[in-house]
Amino acid sequence: MVEKSKKERLIQASIKLFAQQGYHNTTVAEIADEAGVAKGTVYWYFNSKEELFWGIIVSRIESINEKITEEVSKINKTAIEKIGTVIRLQLNLFKDNKNIVKMIHESSFSPGENFYKKMQQLRAIGINSVAKIVKEGQENGEFVVDIEAEELANFILGSISGSYNPSVYKLDKVEEKTDLILNIILNGVKA
Amino acid sequence: MVEKSKKERLIQASIKLFAQQGYHNTTVAEIADEAGVAKGTVYWYFNSKEELFWGIIVSRIESINEKITEEVSKINKTAIEKIGTVIRLQLNLFKDNKNIVKMIHESSFSPGENFYKKMQQLRAIGINSVAKIVKEGQENGEFVVDIEAEELANFILGSISGSYNPSVYKLDKVEEKTDLILNIILNGVKA
Amino acid sequence: MVEKSKKERLIQASIKLFAQQGYHNTTVAEIADEAGVAKGTVYWYFNSKEELFWGIIVSRIESINEKITEEVSKINKTAIEKIGTVIRLQLNLFKDNKNIVKMIHESSFSPGENFYKKMQQLRAIGINSVAKIVKEGQENGEFVVDIEAEELANFILGSISGSYNPSVYKLDKVEEKTDLILNIILNGVKA
Amino acid sequence: MVEKSKKERLIQASIKLFAQQGYHNTTVAEIADEAGVAKGTVYWYFNSKEELFWGIIVSRIESINEKITEEVSKINKTAIEKIGTVIRLQLNLFKDNKNIVKMIHESSFSPGENFYKKMQQLRAIGINSVAKIVKEGQENGEFVVDIEAEELANFILGSISGSYNPSVYKLDKVEEKTDLILNIILNGVKA
DNA sequence: AATGAATGAGTATTCATTCAT
DNA sequence: CATGAATGAATACTCATTCAT
Numbered sequence: 001m002v003e004k005s006k007k008e009r010l011i012q013a014s015i016k017l018f019a020q021q022g023y024h025n026t027t028v029a030e031i032a033d034e035a036g037v038a039k040g041t042v043y044w045y046f047n048s049k050e051e052l053f054w055g056i057i058v059s060r061i062e063s064i065n066e067k068i069t070e071e072v073s074k075i076n077k078t079a080i081e082k083i084g085t086v087i088r089l090q091l092n093l094f095k096d097n098k099n100i101v102k103m104i105h106e107s108s109f110s111p112g113e114n115f116y117k118k119m120q121q122l123r124a125i126g127i128n129s130v131a132k133i134v135k136e137g138q139e140n141g142e143f144v145v146d147i148e149a150e151e152l153a154n155f156i157l158g159s160i161s162g163s164y165n166p167s168v169y170k171l172d173k174v175e176e177k178t179d180l181i182l183n184i185i186l187n188g189v190k191a
Numbered sequence: 192m193v194e195k196s197k198k199e200r201l202i203q204a205s206i207k208l209f210a211q212q213g214y215h216n217t218t219v220a221e222i223a224d225e226a227g228v229a230k231g232t233v234y235w236y237f238n239s240k241e242e243l244f245w246g247i248i249v250s251r252i253e254s255i256n257e258k259i260t261e262e263v264s265k266i267n268k269t270a271i272e273k274i275g276t277v278i279r280l281q282l283n284l285f286k287d288n289k290n291i292v293k294m295i296h297e298s299s300f301s302p303g304e305n306f307y308k309k310m311q312q313l314r315a316i317g318i319n320s321v322a323k324i325v326k327e328g329q330e331n332g333e334f335v336v337d338i339e340a341e342e343l344a345n346f347i348l349g350s351i352s353g354s355y356n357p358s359v360y361k362l363d364k365v366e367e368k369t370d371l372i373l374n375i376i377l378n379g380v381k382a
Numbered sequence: 383m384v385e386k387s388k389k390e391r392l393i394q395a396s397i398k399l400f401a402q403q404g405y406h407n408t409t410v411a412e413i414a415d416e417a418g419v420a421k422g423t424v425y426w427y428f429n430s431k432e433e434l435f436w437g438i439i440v441s442r443i444e445s446i447n448e449k450i451t452e453e454v455s456k457i458n459k460t461a462i463e464k465i466g467t468v469i470r471l472q473l474n475l476f477k478d479n480k481n482i483v484k485m486i487h488e489s490s491f492s493p494g495e496n497f498y499k500k501m502q503q504l505r506a507i508g509i510n511s512v513a514k515i516v517k518e519g520q521e522n523g524e525f526v527v528d529i530e531a532e533e534l535a536n537f538i539l540g541s542i543s544g545s546y547n548p549s550v551y552k553l554d555k556v557e558e559k560t561d562l563i564l565n566i567i568l569n570g571v572k573a
Numbered sequence: 574m575v576e577k578s579k580k581e582r583l584i585q586a587s588i589k590l591f592a593q594q595g596y597h598n599t600t601v602a603e604i605a606d607e608a609g610v611a612k613g614t615v616y617w618y619f620n621s622k623e624e625l626f627w628g629i630i631v632s633r634i635e636s637i638n639e640k641i642t643e644e645v646s647k648i649n650k651t652a653i654e655k656i657g658t659v660i661r662l663q664l665n666l667f668k669d670n671k672n673i674v675k676m677i678h679e680s681s682f683s684p685g686e687n688f689y690k691k692m693q694q695l696r697a698i699g700i701n702s703v704a705k706i707v708k709e710g711q712e713n714g715e716f717v718v719d720i721e722a723e724e725l726a727n728f729i730l731g732s733i734s735g736s737y738n739p740s741v742y743k744l745d746k747v748e749e750k751t752d753l754i755l756n757i758i759l760n761g762v763k764a
Numbered sequence: 765a766a767t768g769a770a771t772g773a774g775t776a777t778t779c780a781t782t783c784a785t
Numbered sequence: 786c787a788t789g790a791a792t793g794a795a796t797a798c799t800c801a802t803t804c805a806t
Contacts, residue, residue: 006791024215028776038792040778049776080381134380143380147371155354155375162353163346180338184346188379189325189334190271197766219801229767231803240801388787406597410780420788422782431780462763516762525762529753537736537757544735545728562720566728570761571707571716572653579770601797611771613799622797771803775796782792 007045009035014052019099023053053103054118060100061122064093068129079137080186083156086130088178090160095174127153156185198236200226205243206291214244245309251291252313255284259320263327270328271377274347277321279369281351286365318344347376389427391417396434405435436500443504446475450511461519462568465538468512470560472542477556509535538567580618582608587625591676596626626676627691633673634695637666641702652710653759656729659703660758661751663733668747700726729758 004012013034017026028049032039046052071077071085093100130153137143143152160181195203204225208217219240223230237243262268262276284291321344328334334343351372386394395416399408410431414421428434453459453467512535519525525534542563577585586607590599601622605612619625644650644658666673703726710716716725733754 027774039776040792040794041790043777044790044792141382144378144382147375147380151371152375152380155350155372156380158352158354159346159350160353161349162351163349180342181346184338184343184376184379186379186381187335188375188377189338189343189347190377191332191335218799230801231767231769232765234802235765409778421780422788422790423786425781426786523764526760526764529757529762533753534757534762537732537754538762540734540736541728541732542735543731544733545731562724563728566720566725566761567757568761568763569717570757570759571720571725571729572759573714573717600795612797613771613773614769616798617769617771767804767806769803769805771801773801774799777797778795780792780794782790783788784790785788 006035006037006041010037010042010045010052011056015056015097015099015103018053018056018103023103056100057103058118058122060093060097061119061126064089065122065125065129068126072129072132079133079140079142080182082133083130083137083185084178084182086133086156087160087181088174090157091164091174091177094164127157130157159185197226197228197232201228201233201236201243202247206247209244209247210291247291249309249313251284251288252317255280256313256316256320259317263320263323270324270331270333271373273324274321274328274376275369275373277324277347278351278372279365281348282355282365282368285355314348318348321348350376388417388419388423392419392424392427392434393438397438400435400438440500440504442475442479443508446471447504447507447511450508454511454514461515461522461524462564464515465512465519465567466560466564468515468538469542469563470556472539473546473556473559473563476546505539509539512539541567579608579610579614583610583615583618583625584629588629588670588673588676591626591629592673596622596676629673630676631691631695633666633670634692634699637662638695638698638702641699645702645705652706652713652715653755655706656703656710656758657751657755659706659729660733660754661747663730664737664747664750667737700730703730732758 010031013031014026017031017034020026028042029039031052032042035041042049042052046055067089068086071082071089074082077085127150131149134143134149134152134156138145138149163181201222204222205217208221208225211217219233220230222243223233233240233243237246258280259277262273262280265273268276318341322340325334325340325343325347329336329340354372392413395413396408399412399416402408410424411421413434414424424431424434428437449471450468453464453471456464459467509532513531516525516531516534516538520527520531545563583604586604587599590604590607593599601615602612604625605615615622615625619628640662641659644655644662647655650658700723704722707716707722707725707729711718711722736754
């Protein structure tokens with residue numbers, strides 16, 4: 001079929017609108033409208049507006065976490081190369097899902113306890129994977145050893161998303177940006 | 192009188208509640224209640240709920256921006272020292288204003304285009320100040336020159352806030368953390 | 383087949399759910415579910431939720447009215463005996479159809495004028511039949527004559543259902559209760 | 574003031590509409606409209622539509638229960654006289670509050686567990702009071718003693734409300750009706 | 765300055781009903 | 786006969802804001 005399923009259309013419409021206008025400023029009616037379905041149809045596929053929002057967020061983060069985890073287990077790559085891949089994965093996520101990044105941004109403030117915990121878990125999973133890479137690098141002499149692996153992982157992941165700033169970074173040059181960030185993280189800024 | 196002014200009490204109540212519950216889940220009635228005033232009184236001191244929210248956010252960010260700007264102009268310090276101060280300032284802001292940090296997090300997206308732009312401006316001011324420090328450091332040979340000052344500034348500021356993760360960082364040891372971050376930024380993680 | 387027809391299953395499910403939860407708190411989806419059929423199927427057998435509800439109510443009341451009418455025409459019984467039978471019929475209806483009694487209770491008011499009138503009519507038919515018995519009794523000297531037959535009939539029918547109180551009456555002893563009520567109605571409570 | 578309070582107006586409007594159309598067929602908007610206030614005002618005075626409905630029901634039943642209880646304790650009246658008063662009180666309640674009677678009718682089917690229990694309690698209180706009168710009458714030889722006082726009380730109260738039928742009883746002649754019912758209850762219908 | 769009663773626009777959610785298959 | 790995806794009208798309730806006192 002060329003025609004997308006109504007559920008898929010609802011998800012796309014949600015991503016677009018939530019990102020553009022924020023969760024609270026987007027109505028279920030608007031989403032249905034944008035997706036070209038009736039309001040009631042939203043509730044045929046999703047139990048609530050919250051579930052719709054968080055379902056999207058969680059699925060995307062899980063997807064990138066999976067990719068990172070995958071990267072960790074590769075044996076024919078150095079730790080440095082793996083960190084490079086992590087950066088590239090994140091930047092590509094940002095590039096391909098500008099709207100979702102915005103949604104994740106917003107989600108950092110929790111509408112509900114349940115989802116907040118879920119988000120914490122997801123972040124922990126990501127950090128954990130990167131920490132494994134770091135440990136590997138520390139063990140084989142690629143990385144400095146005077147900093148705890150987990151703290152380093154936290155810094156790395158944080159600096160990628162923290163430094164992601166649409167008004168500064170033009171994300172059409174992912175490779176370039178990856179090199180830049182990796183360069184700073186590896187060598188620092190001192191002359 | 193030791194009794195705080197009603198306006199001050201309203202601001203404190205707002206910070207507490209907005210941070211705990213988020214903007215949309217906090218009602219004006221709750222704020223008035225927490226502050227011990229009548230609902231109508233809120234509107235004597237503030238024109239709207241939004242103004243109350245943003246007034247707080249903006250004032251705090253402006254305050255730290257001022258401090259950074261101040262730091263820039265000091266002449267008896269190296270650029271590296273200045274960057275260290277910037278990190279220390281940020282971490283202290285986080286430490287002293289956990290609630291406000293949460294608010295800023297939320298505000299990175301929330302209610303309406305106007306304020307989003309305002310936030311972008313504020314961020315730009317901060318980056319601008321740090322970029323001046325960086326340029327200074329590049330000119331006097333402290334920092335690498337193959338990276339644009341603004342991009343570097345963006346990375347520095349971003350990595351501080353991005354790596355700020357309450358569940359990992361215990362912010363009671365600001366000096367220690369400052370050294371850690373500064374160390375990574377300056378020297379990188381490569382062995 | 384031992385398997386009941388879908389229509390029958392729908393009726394049974396409706397009685398159960400309407401009685402347990404009331405008309406407005408029972409959804410067509412629930413009924414279909416309870417009956418083990420698809421939602422759409424309900425509409426093959428019944429034109430609407432209302433029709434389903436009222437169809438049940440009306441059929442039961444009509445059935446008891448028929449029995450009462452039947453009773454009236456018997457010629458080998460005294461009026462007193464006939465009244466006794468009416469009481470017994472009612473109590474047995476209550477006993478066997480607790481759920482339906484609840485439904486009738488609710489229906490004494492519920493959805494829309496049309497059905498309210500229908501209920502009035504049904505009640506009128508019942509009263510009319512009993513009134514015939516009363517008249518008979520008045521004519522042959524069994525009952526007092528200073529009270530209009532219809533008013534008496536109304537009292538009799540009303541006192542049966544009005545005094546029906548599940549928390550007081552244990553309806554397992556229908557004969558006993560019949561005697562009790564008949565006794566009071568006939569002889570009164572004065573010593 | 575000639576102008577009734579908004580709360581009072583809301584109560585009156587609710588009684589009217591709930592009785593005319595039933596609980597589920599009456600919208601909060603209609604009530605507000607009928608009372609001449611804004612929709613939001615309903616929620617200033619009442620927490621919910623349910624509370625509004627049940628608040629009315631309960632308060633009226635409590636009021637008549639109080640009157641009955643009062644009657645019980647009078648010492649210069651015979652039990653028969655007291656029963657007469659109970660009948661008169663009920664009929665007057667019906668007369669003055671035709672709408673409320675309808676509401677009580679409807680309430681016999683519970684929207685919520687809490688209120689259902691409350692209703693049971695209220696009925697129990699009424700029966701209890703009447704049972705006291707009956708006992709009194711049994712002790713001083715006014716009433717037959719072969720029937721349990723509580724069962725008799727249940728019958729009496731039940732027969733009054735059960736036999737209340739707007740299409741038969743014209744409630745403008747309360748005294749007459751009171752005598753009629755009292756007469757039947759006391760002496761029965763046997764010639 | 766301060767109050768709090770009153771407002772009414774705004775919205776998520778439900779559910780009887782339809783109809784293409 | 787039977788299904789269940791899809792519809793959209795209907796509605797209780799919230800809450801920022803106003804204003805007479």
